[in-house]
Structures are given as C-alpha cells and as structure tokens.
Amino acid sequence: MSDKLTTASVLAFERKLDPSDAVLYAGRWEDRAQSHSWQPLSVQTKSVRGTISNRLKAKDQDPVKLDAAIENPNLQTVDIAALPAQADTLKVQFTLRVLGGTGTPSACNSAPYRAKLLATVQGYVQQHGFAELARRYAANLANGRFLWRNRLGAESVAVTVEQMQGGGSVKTWDFDALSLDTRTLLAINNEAKGLEELGQVIAGGLAGSGHVLLRVTAFVRQGAGQEVFPSQELILDKGAAGKSKTLYQVGGAAAIHSQKIGNALRTIDTWYEGAESLGPIAVEPYGSVTTQGRAYRQPKQKMDFYTLLDNWLLKDQAPPVEQQHFVMAVLIRGGVFGDAS
Template sequence: MATKKNDFPSVLAFERKLNPSDGFLYGTKWNDKEVSVPLKLVEKSVRGTISNRLKSAVANDPLKLNSEVQKPNLQTVDYCALPQDCDTLKMIFTLKVIGSVGEPSSCNVAEFQSKLKSAVSTYAQKYGFKELGKRYAYNIASGRFLWRNRVGAEAIEVHVRILGANKTWIFDGKNYSIRNFDKSDENILTLGELIAETLAGSDSKTLEITTYAKVENGQEVFPSEELVLDKGKSTTKSKILYAVDSIAAIHSQKIGNALRTIDTWYPEYSDPINSAGPIASEPYGAVTNMGKAFRNPKDKVDFYTLFDQFANETSLNNENDMHYVMSVLIRGGVFGKGDKE
C-alpha cells in the first residue's frame, strides 16, 4: 500500500554525504612542486573611477557628468597574489565520502522511512551510484572547484590520494571540459567506482586532493569572498577575502557546490540558448548568479515533486530523474513537509 501524501513526515532531514574541508592556497613552482608558500591576504587602498550606470539627467548633462566623475571613488579591498618567484597556485583540501545514502538523520514517520529505504535499495541495486560517482570524480579531475582560478590557467594538475591507503590518481585538468561529462578514462572510472562503492556502503573514505594551477609569477589568485551583512558598521572594506590562520582559503561550501555540479538532467540543458551547462544539484535547480530556478515546480521537475513519487513507491520512468533525486539526497538538507502546507 502506497504512503498517502498526508503521511509524509513533517520532520525529515538527510546528512551531507560529500564533506569537503576548506581549500587552503599556497604558492609553488610548476617545475619544483616541493616549494610551498602559504598565501597571505594584502589590504589595498585604491582610488577608482565612477563607472556605475548613472541617471539619465546626469549622464546627458556634460557639466553634471564631469562633476560626478571627479568625485574620488575610494576603496579598501583585500587582495591575494602569488609571490614573484612562484608561477603556480597550489590548493589542498580533503573530501570525506560517507555511505548510507538515503537513510534520514531524522524522520518522524516510520512507514515512510521503510518505504524510502526500499526505494533507495532498488536504485542502488539497479544503478549502483556509478553514474553519480563518475560525475563527482570528473569534477575532481577537471579542477572545477578552482572556480575563477581555473580561468586562464596554462596547466592544471590534480593529485588525489586515499588517506590511510596506498592509492593515488593524477589528472590533467585541462583534458576535462566543465561543460559536459563526455570524457571517460580509466582514472575517472576507478575513482568514480571508489566514490560509488562508498556511497552505496555504510563506511566512509577520505580523499586528499592537491591541485596545481599554473597561472604565472606574481599573478592574482582568488580566495573566497566573505559575505558581510553589516559591512557599513563593522568594516570600511568593499571586498573582504577569506583566510584561515592567516592562510588564504576557499570556503568548503564553495568546493561542495562545485563537486555536486552534476545536474545535466534539467529540461533546458539541451537548449543552446537557455542552458547554463551543468548546474549544482539543488531542490529547485537554483543558479543564483543568473537569478533563475531551472527546476520549477510548475513543470513538475523539481526535487519535491520527483521525490514524492520516488519515496511513495511511484516508479520514476526516467532514469535521469532518479539520478537527480539521489544526488539531492547526497547533498543533504531538511525536506519535511512541515506542520502546515
């Protein structure tokens, strides 16, 4: 007997199954990777020019425009760059992969939990998390987590090793496009199988990922930028970068977002005009820098619509929808319907 919609739990949460650490940034040399210089943030005060869009009354009046552009645009910002004797950015983080996917950390309807466990077990037996594992491995190999630091890099090398085991992989990150997951090779497959087997099991494994991006001597690099909501009260800086123990770093959340950027199953992916390429697995397919949700509930392609069918023993006919639902469960989150609808 299928679970009624009203029997869905009001309390339902899943723990994240891919847990990256912060990524720490160092300067090194492409031909001598033993060099490792922790990157520090530098504070700069600069006098910029007025470049924002002006009101028509100002823009169309030469006198007002000249008066406006003469105003000093004073800024204090954080800045980070490689030393002059280092041509390569080195980034290190760890990634813990945890099994028992689909088992809620909290659920207040036992019948629902039992049926969900059965649905996840069916998926694991049929697909074995292989497609998801391959895509996570691909994002590691491509260095997608470098974000802006990947742009313009002459060469990228990604080293992956299992902590506590004598197993390593080395990838040429430039060989892997970040627009699709078409390329496959033995290293991608074996790393993907390790991730898939861990997700399907009940144990965990931790990977250490060290990435080298050749960007040339003294070039600017890009740690995460801090979000300061009361910027006017607590600081005069217009840009605040992230550091841990005085070492420039990238947020673990930002690395996690890159690793789970595997959703090519949303409807507009194949549209050359409206596609955003692979997007992070999110309940509504949200891409904040575009201000768009690619999985609108109105189109019945959002996580909650598909998850209700999946967990309610209503078969999802589309294999891709099942991959998507499982990828959001791996992401984790609070998915209960609440006390009020």
C-alpha cells in the same frame, strides 16, 4: 496501514560528500613534488582610487552634475591575493570525506514514510548502484572544476587525488585537468586514465562499504605575481568592516569555502531541460543557478525534487532513470525537506 502515506513534516538529510576548506599555497611549477617548498598564500590589503562608472539615473545625467560627481573619487579598500614575484604556480589542497547511509534521514518524524523511503532507496541502489553519480563526482575532481576562476586562463593544471588511510596515501591518481572538458563532463572524459577507478572508490564510500577519505591537490601554473581568487566573504555590516571586499582566510592563509568546493563537486545535473546547450548545473531541488537568476527545474514542469520525490514515494510513480539519479544526488547533497508549514 489503511492510512494514506504523507510526507513527514520533519525530514532532514546530512550531506554525504563532505569537503574541507581548500587552502591556497604559492610556489614553483618544477617544485610540485617538494611539499616543503610551498608557502601559504597571504591576503594583502590595498586602497584604490576608482572613478564613477555605474549606470546613472536620468536626473543625474546632466553634464554639470556628472562633472561634479567625477570630482569625488570612488575610494575603496579591498583585499587581494596574488602569487609572489618569484612564484608562478598556485597550489590548492583540500580533503573530501565520502560517507555512507545515502537516503537514510538524520531526522524523520514519520515511521511509515521513513520505511517507504528506505525501501525505495534500497531498490534504486540494487538496480543502479552509485556508479553513475560517482563517475560524475570523480570527473569534477579530475577536471579541476573546484578551482573556479583560478582555472580560467591557466597554462597548466595538474590534479592529484590520493586515497588516505592511517594517515598515509594508499592510492594515487594524477590528471591533466585542462585536457578534460567541464562542459560535457563525461562524454569525452571517460577515457581519462584512472577516472573509472576513482569513481569506483567514491561509489564504495557512498554505499558504505568502507571509510573513504580523499586528499585533493591541484597545481595551477598561472605566471609569477599573478592574482589568484580565494572565496570572498559576505559582510553584512560593511560599515564596520571598512573594506568593500574581504577575502576568506584559514589560519592566515587564503582559502576557498568548503561550500563552494561542494557546489563544484555536485555540478553534475545534466538531466534538466536545456542541458544540451547549457551544460551541467549544480544539484539543487529547483535547479537554481544564482549567477543566472534562474531555476531550471520549475514545479510547473514537475521536474523539481519535491514533485519527483512525492510521485516516487507517495504515488508509486517511479521517475525516469535519469531523474532517479537526480533525486538521489539531492539526498547526497543533504538538506531539510520536510512538509512543515
């Protein structure tokens, strides 16, 4: 036991919030209670004739060259998803499994490190439990953050969360998503009826007290014929695809990637520097926000996941409580965190 504890070179964790892909349907707002009235939303292909609008280099700004370029139209073939002319509402549905065993690595090649990790996690659970994290996950279900761009500009958004057991619903929570703030996350959302109870169910699942499966359904009233926004596929060989935009489909129906749903659910990090003005970001080891091209948890600031975890386990320097929440949220997120070269 005199050997100095070091980080395991093989260290991996499985995610504990496990969402499915979200499938998109179309129908009428007044038919929300009638499941047979909703049809899977299909993806259509259209060809468009665009114009040259990109920023030009200095050598290409000659009027003659620009006129010649504009004579060649920017032809594109793209996927598009839109509500039918007779449907004014988008339905988005997915399931979410909440798994126990938080902090237990799926792979770890150091028995001493594993023992210290489990003891540290157990100490956190005994002192704080999962109530704080679970409330935040529940808030992101209730406020419809997982709808992404589909939430913007909607007239009404109704979210229903059902706890499933034996193939049926045993408990249901209904939320008016637009009345809940995605920016403050919890400050004014705690008054939402049912949010606390939903958080307790999620916390129980994370603690491993029982099987927790949630079915989440959102109805978004946008207007008849309006465009909606499934996930866009990343096509590495665009020449072979023949399209400049390809939308994700599940069994012929437009859908949102499970990874994108998961990113929205774990957008709970308000413990980084600058969170007061920027709002919550997704839980990532370095606080990465790709749309801004910035990492908000820099190793130099000693606020990144690896520095906090190493100080906690290897140096017995427990981080502040809010940073302990962050470390546990990263473990719930899952990933490969070993110290291998």
